[in-house]
Amino acid sequence: MDDLKLTSEDRVLILGATGFIGKRLVRELAEENIKMRILARTPSRAKDIAPKGTDAEIVQGDVTKKETLEKALEGIHSAYYLVHSMGGKSLLKNTEFAEKDKKAAKNFISSADKTGLKRVIYLGGLGEKGEGLSEHLQSRAEVGNILSSGKASATILRAAVIIGAGGASYEMLRYLVERLPVMTCPKWIRTRIQPIALRDVVLYLVGCLKNPETAGQTFDIGGPDIMTYKSMMVQYADARGLAKRIIIDLPFITPSLSAYWVDLVTPIPSGIAHPLIEGMKNEVICKDNRIDEFVHIQKTPFREAVQAAFAEETSGPGVTGF
Numbered sequence: 001m002d003d004l005k006l007t008s009e010d011r012v013l014i015l016g017a018t019g020f021i022g023k024r025l026v027r028e029l030a031e032e033n034i035k036m037r038i039l040a041r042t043p044s045r046a047k048d049i050a051p052k053g054t055d056a057e058i059v060q061g062d063v064t065k066k067e068t069l070e071k072a073l074e075g076i077h078s079a080y081y082l083v084h085s086m087g088g089k090s091l092l093k094n095t096e097f098a099e100k101d102k103k104a105a106k107n108f109i110s111s112a113d114k115t116g117l118k119r120v121i122y123l124g125g126l127g128e129k130g131e132g133l134s135e136h137l138q139s140r141a142e143v144g145n146i147l148s149s150g151k152a153s154a155t156i157l158r159a160a161v162i163i164g165a166g167g168a169s170y171e172m173l174r175y176l177v178e179r180l181p182v183m184t185c186p187k188w189i190r191t192r193i194q195p196i197a198l199r200d201v202v203l204y205l206v207g208c209l210k211n212p213e214t215a216g217q218t219f220d221i222g223g224p225d226i227m228t229y230k231s232m233m234v235q236y237a238d239a240r241g242l243a244k245r246i247i248i249d250l251p252f253i254t255p256s257l258s259a260y261w262v263d264l265v266t267p268i269p270s271g272i273a274h275p276l277i278e279g280m281k282n283e284v285i286c287k288d289n290r291i292d293e294f295v296h297i298q299k300t301p302f303r304e305a306v307q308a309a310f311a312e313e314t315s316g317p318g319v320t321g322f
């Protein structure tokens, strides 16, 4: 257990630091005076993420290019793996994302085994295993399994929709509810979900790094409110002081149709929207709260999370990326 404990001399690698969660995580780790190394495909995009004066090195790297990983992992104690390759404009191009993410995780873990990484912390998705699980959620679980198969001790956090400015699922919710007073939605609108505030996710990620007892464990993380997707839209409108939304569920609407619709109404590309909408058929609720024994945080209610996200969104340019 002793070698899993991070000391002030140890450096932590962040993969996905230019992303929605990674950016905020880097800022929180900087507050904690944790030494960092940021791996980025395009280093210029990472240069302003860590506050000035932070001990944060930036290295060029790509998880699909194994040769870049060993160097990035040299001398690293622990790593955050916050990478996925879902995205793009076309649905066709994205049929490959699961395979790509699997290969990337294998590249990472084989390099980490060589350099002696002690811990890896990964954030994946909630959802029960089985045939009914969407391709996106299956892929997230598969990446978690691969990361757990190496010599480094893996901590897997599983979350549903994260409420924060710039998150793909949150932005889909925001644009739809802000723009449409009346909506027709697929039947999965009745599925239950346990959203979580971005701030809480970041605190759990940092808390796990600081507590070596979380190594080798999988935790479900969620906010204090459980709701259906339909109720999430209604509660979003209420938190924002918008007029009551009318939401009609139509069983014949397919995920592809919904994704193209989201593409029309929101800036979220169908390549991201499609796998996320397909995942709406799966209930995403925490099955246990064991994380509370290890990381103590005050959970943010959904209403406050929406208000904080909206405030951040409107506080300056370039926050969301959408």
Ligand SMILES: NC(=O)c1ccc[n+]([C@@H]2O[C@H](COP(=O)([O-])OP(=O)(O)OC[C@H]3O[C@@H](n4cnc5c(N)ncnc54)[C@H](OP(=O)(O)O)[C@@H]3O)[C@@H](O)[C@H]2O)c1
Binding pocket: 015, 016, 017, 018, 019, 020, 021, 022, 039, 040, 041, 042, 045, 061, 062, 063, 064, 081, 082, 083, 084, 085, 104, 123, 124, 125, 126, 140, 159, 160, 161, 162, 163, 167, 168, 169, 170
């Ligand atoms: N957002 C949510 O609501 C949510 C909910 C539950 C779980 N999660 C999980 O949280 C994790 C992070 O998600 P996110 O929302 O922060 O994603 P995101 O904003 O899309 O960021 C993805 C990150 O991955 C990097 N990346 C992609 N391909 C890469 C490659 N080949 N090599 C190196 N880096 C690469 C991107 O870098 P570039 O800047 O180079 O593109 C970016 O920094 C994922 O595992 C996701 O499943 C997210």
